[in-house]
Amino acid sequence: MPIRINSRIEGDINGTDERQAWQDEHLSEETLAVLDQDSKLFLHQSMSTPCLNAIVSAEGIYIEDVDGRRVMDFHGNSVHQVGYKNxxxxxxxxxxxxxxxxxxxxxxxxxxxxxxxxxxxxxxxxxxxxxxxxxxxxxxxxxxxxxxxxxxxxxxxxxxxxxxxxxxxxxxxxxxxxxxxxxxxxxxxxxxxxxxxxxxxxxxxxxxxxxxxxxxxxxxxxxxxxxxxxxxxxxxxxxxxxxxxxxxxxxxxxxxxxxxxxxxxxxxxxxxxxxxxxxxxxxxxxxxxxxxxxxxxxxxxxxxxxxxxxxxxxxxxxxxxxxxxxxxxxxxxxxxxxxxxxxxENLLDHAQSMEKWLLFHLGELQKKYAVIGDVRVKGMLAAIELVSDRETKKKEVIGAEKVLYECLSRGLSFKVSSGNVITLVPPLITSITQMEEAILILDQSLEQVFTK
Structure with missing residues (x-):
C-alpha cells in the first residue's frame, strides 16, 4: 500500500523507500531472516510489523541488535526513565x-x-x-x-x-x-x-x-x-x-x-x-x-x-x-x-540541569542548520523541528526520516513525530558524556542529509 504524506504524522513508518534502503545496506542475512519470520506471523500495522530490526539485548541507555550493533536509545517508547535492565x-x-x-x-x-x-x-x-x-x-x-x-x-x-x-x-x-x-x-x-x-x-x-x-x-x-x-x-x-x-x-x-x-x-x-x-x-x-x-x-x-x-x-x-x-x-x-x-539517584535534579544543557547545544545546532526551525526542551524531553522555510514554517518531512537512518547508522535512535520533528527522549540516567556523543551523531547526520 502506498505511503500517504499525512501518514507520517506519528513516528517513523515501515513502508518507505528510505527504510528499505537502510535495511538493505545495514542488516545481515541472519537479521533479515528473523524479520521475515516476524512479518509472516504478526498482523501488519503502521509503525510496527514489518519491523525495522531485531534486537537481542537492552541495558542502560543502549539496545543491541542481532548483528552486534549497539545504539543509544533516545526513543524507548518513553518507558526507560531509569534505563534498561535497571x-x-x-x-x-x-x-x-x-x-x-x-x-x-x-x-x-x-x-x-x-x-x-x-x-x-x-x-x-x-x-x-x-x-x-x-x-x-x-x-x-x-x-x-x-x-x-x-x-x-x-x-x-x-x-x-x-x-x-x-x-x-x-x-x-x-x-x-x-x-x-x-x-x-x-x-x-x-x-x-x-x-x-x-x-x-x-x-x-x-x-x-x-x-x-x-x-x-x-x-x-x-x-x-x-x-x-x-x-x-x-x-x-x-x-x-x-x-x-x-x-x-x-x-x-x-x-x-x-x-x-x-x-x-x-x-x-x-x-x-x-x-x-x-x-x-x-x-x-x-x-x-x-x-x-x-x-x-x-x-x-x-x-x-x-x-x-x-x-x-x-x-x-x-x-x-x-x-x-x-x-x-x-x-x-x-x-x-x-x-x-x-x-x-536525584534524577529530577539531573533532568532539570540537562534541560539547560540541551537548550544550549540544540540551540547551537539551530544556528548551524537553517533547516532547524524550532527547538523545544523540557527536562529530558526535546524536539527539533525541521522546516523547508523558516518564514513559512513549512514542514521538511522526508529529511527527518533520512536523518533518523543516518543516526541509526552511527549509533543513535530517536522518534520522528508529526512528520518533521526529531524527538529525543533519553533515559534520565544519560550522562553528559553520552549526551555529547548523541549530539555529535545528530550533528554529523544533519550535515550528511542537508549539506552534502
Missing part, C-alpha cells in the same frame, strides 16, 4: 515474584498499598485516590468512565493531534488520523478543539493566539452542556508542545467555571521526564484526574494507573477497571522501585 527494579521484581507472583482480585497486598501511598504523597493537593491498570490505554478508559459517573454527563473535549492510546475509546478522544482513519464510527460525544501551539496556529502565533484556543473552549462549553471532562496532554510528548503557565492555569479555571473535570494524560511524561514527578507541578495546578503509565513499570513491567481527587471516590457500585492484572503485585513492586531509584 538492577534496583529487577531485584524488586525478582523478590516479589518469589514471594507473591500474582494477586487475584478481591485481595490486596502490602506492596500495592505502599505504591498507592507513595503516589498520594508525591501528588499535589487532594489527589488521594488511586487505581491501577495494566496499560496506559486502559487507564485512560478508567478516567473516562469515572468522569462520566462523577458528573452524570458523557461528552469530552480533547485536542486535535493528541494521542491517548490505541483502543477504540482512546482513539475517539485522540486526534491523530493515523489511528482514526478508516476505522468507522468512533465513540460518540468526543468533541475536539485546537491544540496549544504557541508558534504556529490558525489563530496566528504567540500566547495571544494560544489564548484564543481557550476562548474557543469556553465557546464550546457554553453550547455543549453534556461535557464531563476536558482531556489533554499537559506537554504533548511526541513533538514536545509546551504550554505556558498562563495557558494551563486558565484552562484549569475554565474547567472550574463550567463544572467539567480536567483529566491530564501524563502517561509518557510523568515520573521525572520533565524534571518533576508530575508534569502539572510545573503549572501549579491540580487536575481532577492524572493518568500515568509507560515508565511507571521501570522499563520492564507494563503498569499504569490514575490518581484522582478525593471527591471522585463515588463509583463503588461499578467496576471502573476490573482488569485481571489491575493490582499486580509484581507491577507494583516494579513501580515502587522505579520511584525509589528516581529519588535515590
Amino acid at each position: 538492577e534496583h527494579v529487577m531485584n524488586a521484581i525478582i523478590k516479589q515474584m518469589q514471594q507473591l507472583p500474582f494477586l487475584p482480585r478481591r485481595y490486596t497486598s502490602q506492596v500495592a498499598i505502599d505504591l498507592a501511598q507513595k503516589l498520594t504523597e508525591l501528588a499535589p493537593g487532594d489527589l488521594n485516590k488511586v487505581l491501577f491498570a495494566p496499560g496506559g490505554t486502559s487507564a485512560i478508559g478508567i478516567a473516562l468512565k469515572l468522569a462520566r459517573r462523577a458528573t452524570g454527563k458523557h461528552k469530552t473535549i480533547s485536542t486535535w493531534d493528541s494521542f491517548h492510546g490505541a483502543s477504540l475509546d482512546a482513539i475517539s478522544v485522540g486526534g491523530e488520523a493515523v489511528f482514526r482513519s478508516g476505522i468507522g464510527p468512533l465513540m460518540t460525544g468526543t468533541e475536539h478543539m485546537m491544540p496549544y501551539n504557541s508558534y504556529r496556529s490558525i489563530f496566528g502565533e504567540g500566547e495571544t493566539a494560544a489564548a484564543k484556543t481557550l476562548d474557543y473552549l469556553s465557546y464550546m462549553l457554553e453550547r455543549e452542556v453534556d461535557v464531563c471532562a476536558v482531556i489533554l496532554e499537559p506537554i504533548r510528548s511526541t513533538d514536545v508542545q509546551i504550554p505556558s503557565v498562563a495557558y494551563m492555569q486558565r484552562l484549569r479555571q475554565v474547567c472550574d467555571d463550567y463544572g467539567v473535570l480536567l483529566i491530564l494524560d501524563e502517561i509518557p511524561t510523568a515520573l521525572g521526564r520533565t524534571g518533576k514527578m508530575f508534569v502539572h507541578e510545573h503549572y501549579d495546578i491540580v487536575p481532577d484526574i492524572v493518568v500515568i503509565g509507560k515508565g511507571f513499570g521501570g522499563g520492564i513491567f507494563p503498569m499504569a494507573g490514575i490518581v484522582a481527587r478525593e471527591h471522585l471516590n463515588i463509583a463503588g457500585d461499578i467496576s471502573l477497571g476490573h482488569y485481571t492484572h489491575e493490582k499486580s503485585a509484581v507491577g507494583c513492586a516494579a513501580a515502587l522501585a522505579t520511584i525509589e531509584y528516581i529519588e535515590k
